[in-house]
Amino acid sequence: MSAHTKFAPTSKTAQWFESRLPILGVAHEFLTFPTPRNLNYFWTFGGILAVMLVMQIVTGIILAMHYVPDTKLAFESVQAIRRDVNFGWLLQSMHANGATMFFIAVYVHMFRGLYFGSYKQPREVLWILGVIILLLMMATAFMGYVLPYGQMSGWGATVITNFFTAIPVVGADALVWLRGGYTIDQATLNRFFSLHFLMPFMIFGVVFLHIWALHVVGNNNPTGISVKTNKDTVPFHPYMTIKDSVSLVAFAIFFAMFIFYMPDFFGDADNYVEFNSLKTPAHIKPEWYFLPFYAILRAIPFTLFGLPATLYGLIAMFGSIAILAFLPWLDTSKIRSTSYRPAYKLFFGLFVIACLILGYCGSQPTDKAVLQIGGNVVLDMTGLAQIFTAYYFAHFLVVLPLLGLFEKPLKLPASIADSVLIKGGHGMPYGAAAEPQTKG
Amino acid sequence: MTTRIAALASAAILALFLAGVANAESGHETPKPPAQKWSFSGPFGMFDRAQLQRGFQVYREVCSSCHSMNIPFRNLSEPGGTEFTEAQVKALAAEYKVQDGPNDDGNMFERPAQPSDKIPYNFANPQQAAAANNGAMPPPMRLLAKARTYERGFPLWLIDVFTQYQEQGPDYIYALLNGYEEPPKDMVIDAGQNYNKYMPGHKIAMAKPLNDGQVTYTDGSPQTVEQYSRDIVAFLSWTADPSLEERKKLGFRVLIFLGVFLGLLLYVKKKLWSEIDYEKPIKAH
Known part of the structure; x- marks a missing residue:
């Protein structure tokens, strides 16, 4: 891993700072991190996910400034965001569709890991941290979906929490404990809002560990064989940063098509009706x-x-x-x-x-x-x-x-x-392996 | 060998899906609402101001007696919607009375509505609305165009991504308003119920709300149920999604920017990667 050069700042200020908090060295290690040169575009979804997490947190914090976690006002406050807050329609749509995009990206990321064996030795801990992130994401998304307090919000929460009554002995108590009452009501909404705000930061923490673990064991790659020499790698910057950027912008285009042109494609019509605990929708x-x-x-x-x-x-x-x-x-x-x-x-x-x-x-x-x-x-x-x-x-x-x-x-x-030389043909002059043209 | 298994597996899966689809279409189900042409459909579709204004007239003269419209008057003069003038909206609001207060003496009082007030509703609460309508509360109308839909089924929902079809709500409401017919001979319709071809279960509490000539248009548009329902559905589509025009206009600019940006990034990426000598290790700077 010769691409790894030891960080030695030249300026006096940087040296002074580095000897007290070696954060510049960490940044340097990120930029020079040797990555396998054969990574395909499926490997860019990790970067996409990091950006999606930050986007969800930023839009979420702004939405929380306007959202009211009150059973009588929650539904109306989401409409107020969409109608009266400057670019509220955009923020709300980015956040709601962002959850969908987050899951699309995470499923691609996971199936990539499954296909190329990214969970195998020595990446077991990296993989398990990923599974924990998935679980946290699911809990976050489930609680977030309850907040707009539409019919599907309330009834989805009712059905899912009901399943916990099946737990032996403590089931009935667990249900009341989860909901903070006998039905989905004010206590449920308040705690779901609180936890929905907390959990993204827990995800952020586990993502930090996930990336740390990645930097210990290094990237897997499409061949699955380990990095052996310096010829196998390129530094993360600029080669992977530019590739990640291409992928990120392509993903943003896909995302924007839904935000701007089909904002309700992934939504449920029933969630445009305010939650009514006495009226069950046809299909939950x-x-x-x-x-x-x-x-x-x-x-x-x-x-x-x-x-x-x-x-x-x-x-x-x-x-x-x-x-x-x-x-x-x-x-x-x-x-x-x-x-x-x-x-x-x-x-x-x-x-x-x-x-x-x-x-x-x-x-x-x-x-x-x-x-x-x-x-x-x-x-x-x-x-x-x-x-x-x-x-x-x-x-x-x-x-x-x-x-x-x-x-x-x-x-x-x-x-x-x-594998790159055999497949890509970059090792030999262009056209050397091609058949000679018969015409001309 | 493996390809044969894969082919068999996919054939079996296809058969399962087809069986499911075939099953859904057998039996006496509600017909799917036919797709209508809407000025606001598609990536560049915008509202037709005159149509929205007619739709508001239909709402005001017909629907508003039972259905609420929980928007402030000021929305009616904002860009991207009916776009009445501010003076028109002020005059319109003044025709309504709203309760305000308490005043300094601690009493509630009535005053003419202002543009910032919400359009008043005939009933104080849902129970009152239900009691006055055979026990069935007329649904609030503001979000109705998004709150109503019909099952698209596989693979139509997937094709919708490419055709940008998303007017299930408007198509359903339009079909419903035009779907009042004589019930089939073998169907019993109770008092307070009406037969409608497109209502799931075919029984609807709302009596036929629109009749030819009921609303007098001043712009020469046909005064038919067909035209009324088209106009009210357009109006409801706007109240459900008042940022539709802004959304599509901004989206177009965002997509152009992202497209150009992607092109530039791809060029830089290709150039950077083409300069790699695959025989030599690359040193980080």
Whole structure:
């Protein structure tokens, strides 16, 4: 890692300061950090996520200056923000759609990690910190969705908190404790607002650890093979900063299309109706980014040892996220990158499809028929969700442990630089490998 | 081998989705509202001032007897909406009485409304509104165009991203206002209920609200239910989303800026990366 030069400030002031707080050295270490030269654009989503987090915090703090966490005023105060605050419509839309964009980016970031084996030795802690960030994000987003106090806000909170009654012995008390009362009401709204304000800063803290861990073990890369020589890396700045910037602006364009042209695409019409605890909407469903987990929550059919099915649903839902933390030890393959694992490539595809179908199941009523033969419902949404919930867990508990033992991986390139030279052709003069033109 | 499994898997998934879609379309479901042409649809669509003003007239003369419109009068003269003149809005507000107070003697008093006051509503509370309307509270109208929708279904919702279709609410309300018909022979409609083709369940508490010739337009527009409903829906679309015009105009500028910026960044990125000699390590500065 020769790109790493020791930081030695030339100016006297900088030297004085550096010997008291070596913060300039840290900045220098960030800028010169050696990154594999073959990182593709999927690696830019980490930077996008960092910017999204800051954007959510900034817009959120401004919104909190105008928002009123009172059950009688909350809905109206969001409308007041959209109508009367200068650029309030923009801030509110950025924040609400920002949550969606945050999850899009985090899912891309995670599937990239899954595909290229970024969770494997020595990046286990880095990966587990990521899982913790995901959990915190989900809690933050769930509570944030309650704040506008529309029908889906209130009923979503009602349905999800109701699941906690399934916890043995303490369930009923836990429900009252969570809500601060028997129903979703003023106490619930106030605590959700408070926690929704707190949690982004907790995320910020874990992100700090996540980046710290990254700087200890270094980036994974599309080949999955470790950095061996200086030829394998480029300094973070300017090579990765410019690449991250390109990606960030492209992502901002995607984001802006929704903010300015389809601000309600990800929203629910029912949330434009103020919460009424006496009037249940026809279909209660969470935001899109929770749908696969919601499907798993509703999929468990059995009562066991006298405990209700909803308890197992709750365990399965949290388990579906918690299992990610054990991934480094469930995957027995030593090969990191799926590019060199032909059999796993197929299973990875199936896993992505399973997640999408679970998301679809979560968006539909449970009793909706999926497959009918001769007027009889052979398979309904719950059934479909059960099949793919089983597959989701089988992917981690059966496929990953066994595949590593039986799969025959492709031959790995000798080094990162080698893989770039073979694929990119930059090592030889342009056109040297091309076929000679027959015409002209 | 692997490709064959993948093909089989995707075929099975496709079959499942098709089965789901086919199932949704069988049975006696509410028909989907036909898509209408709206001046405010699409990335460059803006409101038609004259239409919004007619829509306000329909609201004031018909809808307002039952439905609330929780916006201040001043909105009616702000840019991007009906854009009445400030003098017009002041005169309009003065026609209404609002309660104010308490005064120095501690008494509430009535005064003419000002542009900063919200448009007054006929009923003091939801219960009163419900009691006067066969027990069904007429929904508040300000956000109605966004609060109503219909299921688009897969894959239409995905295609909507590219066609920029987002007028489910307006299309539904328009269809509903034009969907009062004679009920099918086998359907029993209770007293206080009305048959509507587009209402989920087909039973709606609101009686047919608009009739031909009911509102007198001064600009020569046709005085038909069809035109009234088109105008009121446009007006409701504005009250639900008063920043629509500002939003689209600013969005256009933002996208042009980001597009140019992306082009410049891509150029710099290409140049920087093309100068890397892949045979040699690169030293940080």
